[in-house]
Amino acid sequence: MIEVKGLAAYNSITGLAPYSFKRNLPLSNEVLIDILYCGICHADIHQAENNYGNTVYPFVPGHEIVGRVKAIGNDVTKFKNGDLVGVGYFLGSCGHCPNCLNHEEQYCENGITPTQNGRLPGGETTKGGYSDSIVVNEDFIVSIPKNLDTARVAPLLCAGITTYSVLKYNLVKPGHRIGILGLGGLGHMAVKFAVSFGAEVTVLSSTSEKEKDAKDLGVHYFINTSDKDEVKRLIGSFDFIVDTVSAKHDINLYLRLLKKDGTLVLLGVPVDNPILGVGLLTSLRKKITGSFVGSIEDTQQMLNYCATKGITADVELISPDYINIAYKRMIESDVRYRFVIDMKKL
Ligand SMILES: [Zn+2]
Ligand SMILES: [Zn+2]
Structure with missing residues (x-):
């Protein structure tokens, strides 16, 4: 097991607070990512406040994740240690339905596994990117082009x-x-x-x-x-x-x-x-x-497109202890245009 530090909502009303938990070591086709930055999406706030009625607490939000590969499973072929990578809204899908086979995993007929508040096959709840590391199957990870400002890339993974x-x-x-x-x-x-x-x-x-x-x-x-x-x-x-x-x-x-x-x-x-x-x-x-997010293939294509055009998000970089103020400001539409958390400051 890996010891992980993060931020979690413990209930729907008291905001987010520090939270320590464990993640499994990477399986043969999984990658351990050391998280650098995570964007804050409105869905994070909705789920923290249980606005969809299905939040499992403690809830660790975060699905606009940028980090570096720290370790890989034995069968991983797409990434190596030190690679700059990203993870978006989901980290799993069935892999065999028509939409998955057509590289449109976001519309998986058997349901995607969201990166936050999702259910793993074993029944465990997924914990997202407001944390210092995450373990993800290599098929649900994208490469981040080197020429873009890394913090400003994070919101590209969802917005x-x-x-x-x-x-x-x-x-x-x-x-x-x-x-x-x-x-x-x-x-x-x-x-x-x-x-x-x-x-x-x-x-x-x-x-x-x-x-x-x-x-x-x-x-x-x-x-x-x-x-x-x-x-x-x-x-x-x-x-x-x-x-x-x-x-x-x-x-x-x-x-x-x-x-x-x-x-x-x-x-x-x-x-x-x-x-x-x-x-x-x-x-x-x-x-x-x-429309709902995008496929892994399209996410990679979008990132490559952003690299050639110099496109990134306009962000306000914050430290983790600013999280509850950031949520309040987002609810008041007071951000240009995305908050990104500097996870190294956890
Ligand atoms: Zn989002
Ligand atoms: Zn599927």
């Missing part, structure tokens, strides 16, 4: 791949007009990728103070969604709208902003399901779709 795969599978290309709804951790990565794909990018946000930030990220237009006249002028404008907002909001407003055949992609999962104006879809053959 990055989630937005990259949406643009890839919707075949976004130069000339497309894209609206990005919400400018948080996901939204700012969606902006960076959409701009790099050559699309014309508009940020739709209810916070007018974000206009300068949006322009700094390279967006072409900024629309304040609380200005109803400004929004009306955009009816029928967009090929795609990427909706990153998980708070309750009117999706029909954004369906109106799509062109004929336009697509609204939902990434946030609101607790209350939205009310849908079906006529908005049928009248102009519009589509609504969703």
Whole structure:
């Protein structure tokens, strides 16, 4: 067994605190990773607060993990000691269903094993990356390109791949007009990728103070969604709208902003399901779709793409003892755009 130091929520209300636990030594096809950085995703906060009703405590969050290989099992072929590697939202899937065989493990028909609060075949709960080490099967690990700032890479493992795969599978290309709804951790990565794909990018946000930030990220237009006249002028404008907002909001407003055949992609999962104006879809053959993180293959492709384009997340690097303040600030949308924990300071 390996002694591990980490941070855990012991219940849904008192926040996170230091936690020591044990991990198994790597099996023949597993890799022991010394964790350097871990990003903080909104899902971490939802699970720490048991908002989905399935959190097992003590809960160790963290699925935007960057670290170095410390030891490998006998049959590992893809990695060697010292390699810079990453782990994202899941660290296992069945491997034999049609989606796994098609390299879309995130949609495994038998269910993925999430990196945090997941169930291992033996019934044990997975403990995530707010810790100093983790053991993962080599098939669920990606290589981190050397030329990128390592701390800024961590959020690419969830926020990055989630937005990259949406643009890839919707075949976004130069000339497309894209609206990005919400400018948080996901939204700012969606902006960076959409701009790099050559699309014309508009940020739709209810916070007018974000206009300068949006322009700094390279967006072409900024629309304040609380200005109803400004929004009306955009009816029928967009090929795609990427909706990153998980708070309750009117999706029909954004369906109106799509062109004929336009697509609204939902990434946030609101607790209350939205009310849908079906006529908005049928009248102009519009589509609504969703998307969930990305495959291991696409994650590696995304990281390689980021290395050639110099794309990383904008982050605020924090030490572990800042965690509860960081959570509070995230709930208040007070972060540009992702907190990353420096795990060496544990
Ligand atoms: Zn996430
Ligand atoms: Zn499967």
